[in-house]
Amino acid sequence: MKGHYRSTDPALIHFSNSHFYENLLETLPDYATVRSKxxxxxxxxxxxxxxxxxxxxxxxxxxxxxxxxxxxxxxxxxxxxxxxxxxxxxxxxxxxxxxxxxxxxxxxxxxxxxxxxxxxxxxxxxxxxxxxxxxxxxxxxxxxxxxxxxxxxxxxxxxxxxxxxxxxxxxxxxxxxxxxxxxxxxxxxxxxxxxxxxSPGVQAPEVQRVGFEVDWSLKKRLLKQDASFTDSVPSSVMDLIQQESDGQWKAILTDDQRFFNASSAKAAMTYHPILLEQKGWKWDWKWSREEFFK
CATH class of the missing domain: 3.40.50.300 (P-loop containing nucleotide triphosphate hydrolases)
Structure with missing residues (x-):
């Protein structure tokens, strides 16, 4: 996985990502850019x-x-x-x-x-x-x-x-x-x-990894139990987006699919939150142990 964070809108690198980099470039849009559409x-x-x-x-x-x-x-x-x-x-x-x-x-x-x-x-x-x-x-x-x-x-x-x-x-x-x-x-x-x-906008390529079972993931569980979550996300740096009561969006990080796909634990737990903050996103953690053992 290679990071490309220069572009405020992933659409600017989407064509190259698709035709030259096998959709392996990890991108993240500015929050303001996503909301402006x-x-x-x-x-x-x-x-x-x-x-x-x-x-x-x-x-x-x-x-x-x-x-x-x-x-x-x-x-x-x-x-x-x-x-x-x-x-x-x-x-x-x-x-x-x-x-x-x-x-x-x-x-x-x-x-x-x-x-x-x-x-x-x-x-x-x-x-x-x-x-x-x-x-x-x-x-x-x-x-x-x-x-x-x-x-x-x-x-x-x-x-x-x-x-x-x-x-x-x-x-x-x-x-x-x-x-x-x-x-x-x-x-x-x-x-x-x-x-x-x-018709602007591109969907973040979903990176599949052999060995991860999406059906029982925390991401799937959260989507089923709360309609405020969506997995229509603009970047693999987040797992879900949650719409807050004031209409603003918050990136949700879990310890399952994104964690599994990340190049290292440091990338998943440190770099991704830092990148989100740099791009203007609010974010929050959701942990499997909290959701599956309530």
Whole structure:
């Protein structure tokens, strides 16, 4: 089990967790983020044209998004991720014209974004049909060997929100494109983003371990005896959520399934409570000996 606690919303790492890490990344959302139910992704389709290895209309849409983010979230760091060097330089020139470079906004392409993190990321690969409406681009590095890993890096840089601006819809990819693993994965990611923008939220992957019998677990017992408990939780760092009388939520930690799945007793008893507090959650223990021997 590997911890990924950078993202305030697990949806931001969910795609990578599913496609690259076998759902083994342990995530935990900020409490305020969970309660707000705001989408972690936005989707914007533009009618851009790919010409001379750049997409001017898409670059203009990126600049508008940058202005919006800087105006409404002045405290957030912002990163723009593009598909190639020339699109990156076009957007950089536009940012200088806007006069927002002093805001610390950084523009990267998928080749040099490794290691960067930002509160908000604007992903604009730039690829689009040409003036005749034909999609003839070779997609640069995304069409070459290792494209899947480059895409994984590009889509996992955001802490709070990711804005995807695209001149392509998933339906625009031809069967020949989908023979390429990188382009096939890109299409799947665009579908994921569209879905998240319309209906946000992901369920925490349930980690199954051989040898644990869920049917007689404390978690099951608590769910049966009290309707205030739910096992619809956003993280494997907790077992249940309990709704309190004032409508607030409290994470419930037990000594059965989460304890069994944890990498160590220290992780289950010390690290998980600390993480919950850091992310704004109230929490409480429920012990098997208290419930089964009343």
């Amino acid at each position: 705001h989408a972690a992704f936005t989707w914007e389709k533009v009618e851009g044209i790919w010409e001379n290895q750049i997409n001017r209309l898409e670059a203009e849409a990126v600049l508008e998004k940058v202005k919006d983010v800087v105006l409404n979230y002045p405290q957030d760091t912002v990163g723009v991720v593009t598909g190639n060097y020339f699109q990156m330089e076009l957007i950089r020139e536009g940012l200088w014209s806007l006069g927002v470079q002093d805001k610390g906004i950084k523009v990267r392409n998928i080749e040099n974004v490794q290691g960067d993190e930002f509160d908000q990321v604007i992903l604009s690969l730039g690829y689009a049909p040409n003036r005749e409406g034909r999609l003839v681009t070779n997609f640069g590095l995304l069409g070459k060997s290792g494209a899947e890993n480059r895409l994984n890096v590009a889509i996992s840089r955001a802490r709070k929100k990711m804005h995807v601006i695209s001149s392509l819809e998933p339906i625009d990819f031809r069967p020949s494109h989908l023979q390429n693993p990188g382009l096939s994965l890109l299409r799947t990611f665009l579908l994921f983003v569209q879905g998240q923008a319309k």
